[in-house]
Amino acid sequence: MNRTDGASFMNWKTMKKLTALTALALAVVSGLAHADRLEDIKKAGVLRVAAFDSNPPFGFVDPQSKQIEGLDVDYAKALADKLGVKLQLQPTNPANRVPLLVANKVDLVLANFTITPERAEQVNFSIPYFASGQQFIVKKGTLKSQEDLNGWRVGVDKGTVNEGVLRKKFPGAKVVAYDDTPFAFTALRNGNVQAITQDGPKLIGLLANVPDRDKYEVPPFTISNDLIGVGIPKGETALTEFVDKTLLELEANGQAQKIYDSWFGPQTKTPLERLYKIGDKS
């Protein structure tokens, strides 16, 4: 047999055309396979979501059900229901949220995830579904004016926006960073730090479960206003559009208000007025 036998069946030009066509088809197919996470989720029947497990009322382990519950989790459930798939929760801490998305370990992050331009370079964000401001917890009566904070030891969570904002607004403060808010609060309780800073709702949620909460207060001022969004892997346009559309629907049919009220409504231990609605201009 001759080595050129196969090639002699068609002329050179047809071969070239066919190769180009194959390449194009491959590109389209692989493009679809890689770029559309929304399809992958539907196919797998599972939505993998990273949420906090120790930040009430956003994400925390419920003592009765032993499951992760919270406002973020309710939104995650609503998104999974809308897709008609199972929800699989992955506990995370603040510093792991971007790496989890970048490394494709989860499909979405709903973990009190503040939208920032720096983070937006690494991940996609949905429209905001919640807004909160950065506040402080101090022992009652100790903070006379905001300026006092400049000489104080202040505890923050490692890897959060709060740390940067604190350093900028109060350059004189001695910043001590802890792994999460409960640790920071323990440090405040012990007197290792004189104040801790976090988003207001999280601080109120934390205080609600403290037995001696009368000893502490959240002074009525914020040093920033943060918009919280859903973290989505970079470039997943279809998934981002789906999340945005679903969030707006939840607001329109009143479910968003219902979710909010079940965690911050007047009947709860952590009453907080709802100032921001999904779809509002930031």
Place this chain on the structure above:
Amino acid sequence: MFGELLAPQYLTWLLDGFLLTLVLSALACLFSTALGFPLCLARLSPRRLWSWPARAYLMVFRTTPLLIQLFFWYFGVTSLLPEDLVAWLNMPHEVALGPAHLEWPSFEFIAGLWGLTLYTSAFIAEEFRAGVASVRDEQRAAGLALGLKPAQVWRYVILPQALRTALPPLLGQYMNALKNSSLAMAIGLAELSYASRQVETETFKTFQAFGIATLLYIATIAVIEVIGQMLQQRKRFRRGVI
């Protein structure tokens, strides 16, 4: 391939953290060796008054994770102390050493050093003990038969050989202490691992931030390794350390 380099400001953060790691682990090694040696002697003592407390110490510190011990000293113990004392410990103080003014270390540093020292000393005591056990009992008997006093037997027969045997695992414990110092970031001490995580948070240059920290750890361990090799190749060392 690895993206841009880190801005000088972030390199400064990493170097500051590295310096703190070096100081913390060097002091911890020094203190835990000073504590580990008498601990080993107490553990070997035929008198129960000495050996039992030493056994208890070794058991407690070797059977619990270092992270838990650090949490215990930093969060646990301070919650029992009077409020005024904790406030004083957390206040910045200045120590006058002649013309030089030393800044009092932060409470995070003190708690980290304390926890790391107690933990490491338990392991170092056991390395010393293994070294002593490697010298056969007959040698002790022979020394006594030659008319040496028990203290002289220790000084001229047992210790030189025991320390020679114990040195390589001892250096291994120093390396462990250096790596374990990274756990102090959990109590808010701004050492190298803490700094690398902070740089990562600010810049999102994950590879560079953790890569540089990794290299610094490797380089320091390599220096300890080289020192160990050099010591072991000296003639005097092979005859007995002291």
